Structures are given as C-alpha cells and as structure tokens.
Amino acid sequence: MTTPDGYRLISPDRDRSAEMLHVVGFAFGFTVPAKEADFIDRIIPFDRARAVEITDSARGPEGALAAVHASFPFTTRVPGGATVPTAGLTWVGVHQGHRRRGLLRAMIADHFERSLARGEVISTLYAAETAIYQRFGYGLAAPALRMELARGTALRDVDGADELTVTVDSADAARDGEIVRDVQRRLQRPGTATSFPDEYVADLFLDIESDRDGAEELRIVVVRDGDVPVAFALFARKESWSDAGPDGKVRVRCWAALDAAATHRLWSVMVDFDLMGATQVDKIAPGDPLVHLLKEPRGAKAAHYDNLWLRILDLKGALEGRGWSADCDVVIDVADEQLPANAGRWRIRATSGNATVERTEDAADLTIGMQELGAAYLGGPTLSALAAAGLVREHGAGAVTELSRAMASDVQPVANLNF
Missing domain, CATH: 3.40.630.30 (Gcn5-related N-acetyltransferase (GNAT))
Incomplete structure (x- = not known):
C-alpha cells in the first residue's frame, strides 16, 4: 500500500x-x-x-x-x-x-x-458527502424515507397491538443495550446490523450535553409481548412554544419493530407525547409497515434520502453469502480499480435460493461496475432500474432482467442504526 x-x-x-x-x-x-x-x-x-x-x-x-x-x-x-x-x-x-x-x-x-x-x-x-465514496465503489444500497408525523397521527388498526405493553424511561446503555441487541438479532430486514461490539452500544447510547441542542436527555420506549421486547425507539424531546401553545418536537435517533403489531404499538406512543407538536423520524424503508399504516400519508411530510452505502469487498464471498429469489445463470464482467481480485468475468448460477459464483472465460452477458453491484446487493435498487439509467450494459438479451429478478428482495432494505 x-x-x-x-x-x-x-x-x-x-x-x-x-x-x-x-x-x-x-x-x-x-x-x-x-x-x-x-x-x-x-x-x-x-x-x-x-x-x-x-x-x-x-x-x-x-x-x-x-x-x-x-x-x-x-x-x-x-x-x-x-x-x-x-x-x-x-x-x-x-x-x-x-x-x-x-x-x-x-x-x-x-x-x-x-x-x-x-x-x-x-x-x-453513512456518507457525509455522497460523491466522495462513490469514487471508491460504494453504491446506494438502501434509499429511505424521513417523516415528520403530527401529534395524534392516525394509524390503521392492527390485530394484537393493544395487547402489547410499553415502558418509557431514560435510556441507559447498561440496562437497555441488551434489549436493543435482542431486537436487532431478530430483525429480518436486509441492511440491518444483527450483531455489534460493546463500543458500538456505547456509541448508540451516547448522550453528551453539548450535542443535545437544548433537548432533554436520551429516552427509550420499549414495546414487549409478555416479557419479550419486540420494538424500541431511542429519542429525545425538545420543547418549543408558539402563540398557539406548546409545539415541541420529538427527535427519534433510531428505532426497530419486529412486526406490524409492534410497529403500531410503538408509533401510537411516539406520536402522542404531551406538549409535542410533531415527531421527526428517519431510517424508514419505503415498504415498512409504518408507511402502510398511516391513514393520511400526505400529512407525514415524507422525503427521500440516502441511507446505507455499501461496497462489496469479496465478490465471491458476498454474492454466495446472500439469498437469491429466482434461478439464474448469468456471466457478469466486473470492473474494480481498487480491488483487482474482483475484476473480470464471473458466472453466477443461482438455484433454489443459493448461488455459486466462479471465474469464467465465457463471454459476458452484462457489464457492471462495483458501485452498481453494491447498490443492488441488498435487493433495494434493482439492476433493471440501474440498466435503465445507463449504468449497466447488457450484451445478452434478457440477462439484466434475469439477474435483476434473482437479486430482488421482497423486503426492502434499510439500516436502522447510526454509525
């Protein structure tokens, strides 16, 4: 080096x-x-x-x-x-x-x-400046939504939500870190971190006064099904007053919910704090249950932004490590300036949800850069969409569609934790 x-x-x-x-x-x-x-x-x-x-x-x-x-x-x-x-x-x-x-x-x-x-x-x-990391082969693998939900935002009913219990308290890494770890281990959404070290727990719960911008100390909501945590949110409220009365903001640092009932119970609490006018939240996958539960989605003031950027380091290991939603047999020609071991032609054979990825001298069905392969890796942006933007070149008719369908995911990706 x-x-x-x-x-x-x-x-x-x-x-x-x-x-x-x-x-x-x-x-x-x-x-x-x-x-x-x-x-x-x-x-x-x-x-x-x-x-x-x-x-x-x-x-x-x-x-x-x-x-x-x-x-x-x-x-x-x-x-x-x-x-x-x-x-x-x-x-x-x-x-x-x-x-x-x-x-x-x-x-x-x-x-x-x-x-x-x-x-x-x-x-x-997470990219502070997105153009920087694209130079090194990072692709936008998880576009996401941020929302501002007015107090009292109405949600559609979900069976079982009312039976779940809720606690609200000041956040404490020693007490609550294992709750976060437990929920994260069970999350099935691509892009979520399912394990992480103690230093990361300390970072997640970090709450120094100079960083609060006038808000309260860090708080936590935990939703449980019996004794088992099924959702959490780390947040802080900042009071504000207008001529019409209290108009504070709830700022959600991170959150997770394991199913629709947990999502409903969590957000019923998060949009109903006294003296607060709105709840600001991000890290929402476009297909998250929260999006579909909103009775008035226009009132959510939703905006798209970039969430997780991903760079494939070991092409064979990464592609063989994920699941495949359809069978395929496609040869890709990859360019990788930073990691030449990834460059060249690879045959991807996917069968029954698994794939083998091997080098080949056969003619390429499509040409793709590492940025685009990383963008499609979690099943968010599709290869078909990237090809339509002129970022993937097809040499064999139908190759893009075949590989795109095989790499698709029924569950849209998002990273729900900051780092």
Whole structure:
C-alpha cells in the first residue's frame, strides 16, 4: 500500500483518542468541551482504528495526526435471511490542513485490505458527502424515507397491538443495550446490523450535553409481548412554544419493530407525547409497515434520502453469502480499480435460493461496475432500474432482467442504526 510522501499509516493507541477527536473536529467543524471529550475512549474500537501520522516537518509537526478512520465489526442481514461479516466504516476524517494530498485514498485502501484480512465481505457506511465514496465503489444500497408525523397521527388498526405493553424511561446503555441487541438479532430486514461490539452500544447510547441542542436527555420506549421486547425507539424531546401553545418536537435517533403489531404499538406512543407538536423520524424503508399504516400519508411530510452505502469487498464471498429469489445463470464482467481480485468475468448460477459464483472465460452477458453491484446487493435498487439509467450494459438479451429478478428482495432494505 502506498502512503503519500511525508506521512505513514499507524494504529493509534487509546491514549491518542484526544488527537483523533481533534482531527475529526477539524474535518467536520465541531468542538467538544474538554469536560466531555473523554466520550471517544468509550466508543472507538481501537483494535480497528487507524490514523495517518506526519513524518515530514514540511507537512506539519512530526508525529501529529493528519487523518483518522475506524470500523465496527457488524453482521448484516442480507436477502434470504442470512448474515454476512461487515466492516462498518466510521469516524473518517482528514484534517483541513492536509486535504488534497491523497490521505483519504490511502486510508480507504488500508480499510479494504484490513477488512478483507478479517474475512469481512462488505463494507458499509453513512456518507457525509455522497460523491466522495462513490469514487471508491460504494453504491446506494438502501434509499429511505424521513417523516415528520403530527401529534395524534392516525394509524390503521392492527390485530394484537393493544395487547402489547410499553415502558418509557431514560435510556441507559447498561440496562437497555441488551434489549436493543435482542431486537436487532431478530430483525429480518436486509441492511440491518444483527450483531455489534460493546463500543458500538456505547456509541448508540451516547448522550453528551453539548450535542443535545437544548433537548432533554436520551429516552427509550420499549414495546414487549409478555416479557419479550419486540420494538424500541431511542429519542429525545425538545420543547418549543408558539402563540398557539406548546409545539415541541420529538427527535427519534433510531428505532426497530419486529412486526406490524409492534410497529403500531410503538408509533401510537411516539406520536402522542404531551406538549409535542410533531415527531421527526428517519431510517424508514419505503415498504415498512409504518408507511402502510398511516391513514393520511400526505400529512407525514415524507422525503427521500440516502441511507446505507455499501461496497462489496469479496465478490465471491458476498454474492454466495446472500439469498437469491429466482434461478439464474448469468456471466457478469466486473470492473474494480481498487480491488483487482474482483475484476473480470464471473458466472453466477443461482438455484433454489443459493448461488455459486466462479471465474469464467465465457463471454459476458452484462457489464457492471462495483458501485452498481453494491447498490443492488441488498435487493433495494434493482439492476433493471440501474440498466435503465445507463449504468449497466447488457450484451445478452434478457440477462439484466434475469439477474435483476434473482437479486430482488421482497423486503426492502434499510439500516436502522447510526454509525
């Protein structure tokens, strides 16, 4: 791996966490008060953290950090119900004084190499700037919705919802982290993280005062069927008053529900807090039960946005690790500048929900880039739609339709947790 002159890649120890926070603060434009800055010690998986260190005084103080990144070890649900090992890329930042020097490219190459060495077949992220990561083969695998639901938003009835119980409390990672883990393990929606480390739980429940923007402390709603949790939401309310009276906002950080009854019970609570005028929520798959339960969908003020971006690292491992909704026998020709081991022609034979993916010298039925293959991987954007946009080239009649149907998913993907 080539690092730009004057820099080197290192694995920072926990005692350099303040330096890492300093770099990310410059990259994203924020400052954390010193009394709260130790939060980074709890949420960064330091065994998977990397940094770029200055080695040439002409670039800056020798030994100082110029860029950082880390990744969480996730398992991600994929079509068909299986999970695949995943590197959740996070905390990516290049100090403003070291931009345009190739540091990000070096870090991404390092991330790919180390992730593959750990057996992780895909990398996922939330993109601060979407154009950046498309350069490295990340595709938009999960478009999603965000909504603002007025207080008292009416939902269609669902059998069994009223029998479910609800608790509302201040959020506590030590107490509630296992509830979140339990629900996530059972989620079947592609794109959801079904397992994650302790550092990620700490990150999910992070609630530093300087980040609240005047809102209350982090709260949690848990819906149970008997003693078993079937839904949760992490949220905070921010009060506001107008001439007409109270008009506060509920801001939902993340949420999950295992079925329609749990969805109904959860959202009946989330849109009915005293003194609140609306509930703001995102990470909603376009086909989520919540969308269909709204009696007045126009009032939801729904907007599309990009949710999860996905990069296939190990083409064979990733494609064989997911389920297939139809049989197919298609040869794809793949271009991959960053990971040449993925490039070339591959025959995908899917039968009875499973596929074998092998190299071949046979003529290609279609040509596809890694960005488009990653976009279609979770069964969200279809290959047919990508081909209609001119992003996939078909050489054999019907090949795009055949592969598109095989990669489709009845359950639309979304990532419901931030990272």
